[in-house]
Amino acid sequence: MAVASLKLAETSGAAMDRKIEPNLWTKWPLGVRVGAAIAGSAALALTVLALVLGDSARTLRVPAVQLTVSAVVQDVFRDLIPLRAKVVPRDTIYLDATEGGRVERVLVEPGEMVEAGQRLIEFGNTNLQLQVIQQESQLNQAISQLQQNEIALEQNMIANERALADIDYNIVRLSRSEDRRDELAAKGAVPQERLDQIRDELAHFERLRPVQAESNKRQAELRARLLPAIHDQQEKLQLNLEVVRSKLDSLIVRAPLAGRITDIDLKVGENRNPGQRLAEITPDTGYKLSADVDEFYLARVREGQLSDVEVNGQTAKARITRIYPQVKDGRFAVDLAFEGAEPGGLVTGQAVQGKLALGADQAGLILPAGAFLERTGGDWVFVMTNDSSADRRRIKIGRRNSEQVEVVSGLAAGERVITSDYTGYERIDRIVLTR
Numbered sequence: 001m002a003v004a005s006l007k008l009a010e011t012s013g014a015a016m017d018r019k020i021e022p023n024l025w026t027k028w029p030l031g032v033r034v035g036a037a038i039a040g041s042a043a044l045a046l047t048v049l050a051l052v053l054g055d056s057a058r059t060l061r062v063p064a065v066q067l068t069v070s071a072v073v074q075d076v077f078r079d080l081i082p083l084r085a086k087v088v089p090r091d092t093i094y095l096d097a098t099e100g101g102r103v104e105r106v107l108v109e110p111g112e113m114v115e116a117g118q119r120l121i122e123f124g125n126t127n128l129q130l131q132v133i134q135q136e137s138q139l140n141q142a143i144s145q146l147q148q149n150e151i152a153l154e155q156n157m158i159a160n161e162r163a164l165a166d167i168d169y170n171i172v173r174l175s176r177s178e179d180r181r182d183e184l185a186a187k188g189a190v191p192q193e194r195l196d197q198i199r200d201e202l203a204h205f206e207r208l209r210p211v212q213a214e215s216n217k218r219q220a221e222l223r224a225r226l227l228p229a230i231h232d233q234q235e236k237l238q239l240n241l242e243v244v245r246s247k248l249d250s251l252i253v254r255a256p257l258a259g260r261i262t263d264i265d266l267k268v269g270e271n272r273n274p275g276q277r278l279a280e281i282t283p284d285t286g287y288k289l290s291a292d293v294d295e296f297y298l299a300r301v302r303e304g305q306l307s308d309v310e311v312n313g314q315t316a317k318a319r320i321t322r323i324y325p326q327v328k329d330g331r332f333a334v335d336l337a338f339e340g341a342e343p344g345g346l347v348t349g350q351a352v353q354g355k356l357a358l359g360a361d362q363a364g365l366i367l368p369a370g371a372f373l374e375r376t377g378g379d380w381v382f383v384m385t386n387d388s389s390a391d392r393r394r395i396k397i398g399r400r401n402s403e404q405v406e407v408v409s410g411l412a413a414g415e416r417v418i419t420s421d422y423t424g425y426e427r428i429d430r431i432v433l434t435r
Contacts, residue, residue, distance in 0.1 A: 058427060058428050058429045058430070059428070059429070059430045059431070059432055060424075060425065060428045060430070060431050060432070061431075061432045061433075061434050062431055062432070062433060062434065063433070063434050063435070064433040064434065064435060066420070067418050067420050067431075067433065068370060068418065068419050068420035069384060069416050069417070069418055069419070070367065070368040070370065070416065070417055070419040071414065071415070071416050071417075072365060072366070072367050072407060072411045072412065072413055072414065072415045072416070072417060073365075073366055073413060073414075074363070074364075074365060074366070074413045075363070075364070075366040075404075076361050076362070076363050076364075076366075077361065077362050077363070077364045077366055077399060077401075077404055077406045078361050078401065078403075078404065079357060079358045079359035079360065079361065079362070079399055079401065080355040080356065080357055080358070080401050080402075081293070081294075081297055081355065081356050081358060081401050081402060082353070082354075082355060082356075082401075082402045083291050083293070083307050083309065083352075083353070083354040083355060083356045084291060084292065084351070084352075084353060085289040085290060085291035085309065085318075085336065085351075085352045085353075085354065086289070086290055086291075086349055086350060086351055086352065087287050087288075087289060087346050087347060087348060087349065087350040087352060088287065088288060088289070088290045088348060088349075089262075089282040089283075089285070089286075089287060089288075089348060090285045090286045090287055090288045090337070091282070091283050091285045092262070092280055092281075092282055093256060093257065093259065093280065093281040093282070093283065094277060094279075094280055095120070095253060095256075095277070095278045095279045095280070095281065096275055096276060096277055096278060097123075097253075097272045097273065097274050097275060097276045097278055098247075098250040098274060099123070099125060099128050099247055099250050099251065099274055100123070100125065100271070100272045100273045100274045100275075100276065101123035101124055101125030101128065101251060101271065101272070102123060102124045102125065102269065102270070102271050103121065103122075103123060103266050103267065103268050103269060103270050103271070103272065104122045104123060104124045104268065105121070105122040105268065106120075106121055106264070106266045106267075106268060107119050107120055107121065107122070108120050108261050108264065108279075109261070109264070110261050110262065110263060110264055111260065111261060111262075112260070112261050113258070113259070113260050113261075114255040114258065114259065114260075114261060114281065115255065115258050116255055116256065116257045116258050117254050117255060118254060118255045119252055119253075119254055120253045120254060120255055120261075120264075120278075120279060121252075121253040121266060121278060121279070122251065122252050122253075123251040123252070123253070123272070124251065125251055128247060128248070128251070129248065131247075132244050132245065132247055132248055135244045136241060136244055136245065139237050139240055139241045139244065140241070142237050143234060143237045143238070143241075146230050146233055146234050146237070147234070149226075149230055150227065150230050150231075153222075153223045153226060153227065153230075156219060156223075157219060157220065157223055160212070160215060160216040160219050160220075161216065163212055163216075164209070164212045164213060164216055167205050167208055167209045167212055168209065170201070170202075170205045171202065171205045171206055171209065174198055174201050174202035174205065175202060177198050178195070178198050178199055178202060181194065181195045181198060182195070253278060253279075255281060256281070257281070257283055258283065258284070259281040259282050259283035259284060260281065260282050260284075261279060261280070261281060262280045262281065262282045262348075263279060263280040264278065264279035264280070266278065266279075282348075286338075286342055287338075287342060287346045287348070288321070288335055288336060288337050288338070289309065289318050289335070289336040289337075289338075289352060290333060290334075290335055290336075291333070291334050291336065292331040292332070292333055293331060293332055293333075293334055293356075294330065294331055295327045295330050295331060295332055296400075297358065298325065298327070298332055300358050300359075300399075301320065301323060301334060301356075301358065302320070302323075303320050303321060303322065303323060304319060304320060305319070305320045305356060305357060305358065306318070306319050306339070306356075306357055307319075307320070307336060307354045307355060307356040307357065308354055308355050308357075309336075309352050309353065309354030310352065310353050310354060311343040311346070311350075311352055312343060312344070312345050314343055316338055316339070316343050317338070317339040317340070318336035318337060318338050318339060318354070319336060319337055319339055320334050320335070320336050320356075321335050321336060321337045322334065322335040323335075358399070359399070364398075364406050364407070365406070365407040365408075365411065365412075365413060366404050366405070366406065366407070367397075367404070367405045367407050367411065367417060367419070368403065368404065368405070368419055369400060369401070369402060369403055369404055369405050369419075370419030370420060370421075371419070371420055371421040371422070372417075372418065372419050372420065372421065372422045373400070373405070374421075374422075375421070375422035375423060375425070375426065376422060378395070378396075378397035378400070378405060379394060379395070379396075380392055380393060380394045380395060381393060381395055381410075381411075381417045381418065381419075382417065382418040382422075382425070382431050383411070383415055383416070383417055383418075384415070384416040384417070384418070387433075388432060388433050389430060389431065389432050389433065390417075390418050390430065390431045390433070391429065391430050392428065392429050392430065393410060393411075394410060395407060395408075395409065395410030395411055396408040396409045396410055418431065
């Protein structure tokens, strides 16, 4: 142990006593070292300056095998877009709850064929029944009051006519009595006072007659105005009464037409509110196609445009009949109807592929479509300057389909363009192709 410690001490002492040689930099004279530092700084400054003042393009090196290069050619642009559609029933009838209530009976199952007027669902609704009874009572009272008003007008008319007839009768009666008494009064057989009394009564009824006649006329005009209004109001109340009573009929849901039940999901005992969907019926009116189209073509898709579709190995033609302009997830929907006879063997939900013609074929400068469009929208591309590099260039495109892009400006026939995906290239000015 003591010997080992001694050797260790000797070794340490030898290391500490070893002479340290100066490095090459410290051997140079001070002036030389200062000059070398200045020269190095100058070289570094020139390098930075060259980088700044030299080629300022933002360059990216990409293996050539990762890129797709396509040539710009003078060709015919086929104004077609791919169409992915599905077969759906031409007509679908939706049954919604009118009044709602508790489901008492469900009389059909999905897939069953039903006839027009057939019972499908029965509801129970005590509150509705009480409400109908109350409304019926109120409407019946209103109808009864109108009928009383009409009777009163009729009775008033009869009374007026009777009063006028009484006046006319009294005038005739008193006129005859006056004529007879005039002769007797001349012979002194009748007192003058009685004759004067008859004349006074006659004069009274003669003055009363035009007053009664005018009153009768006004009453007749009023009656002529009121009766049509009363009758109209009675008809409306009768219609309201029928509507109120029909609320109870709505507790029994019937098929509006013949067809197949395609959707119904009800359980006995559950409650459904007014307006809730109850079932769907598909009448036997044929099929149509429903397709989703990229929103890029929204301004160019029109009703009446034709599409070739492949159905069960056969080519058929379908025409756009309706466009739904609401855009969802970058797409909008269209409906198409088959031209002529429908292809056989159609099944609801069946997928159909086709091509929709947006316009006529036209010659132009064509660039193959590629993934670059998703990043640039056709505003710029990378154009090959030689076999190993491509520069960014702004262009303008017109129409496009799934295979072609119509070039309006910025490119010439024969030029080559990188048409693969541009992800990560948004801030790049030049691409260098590497092996």
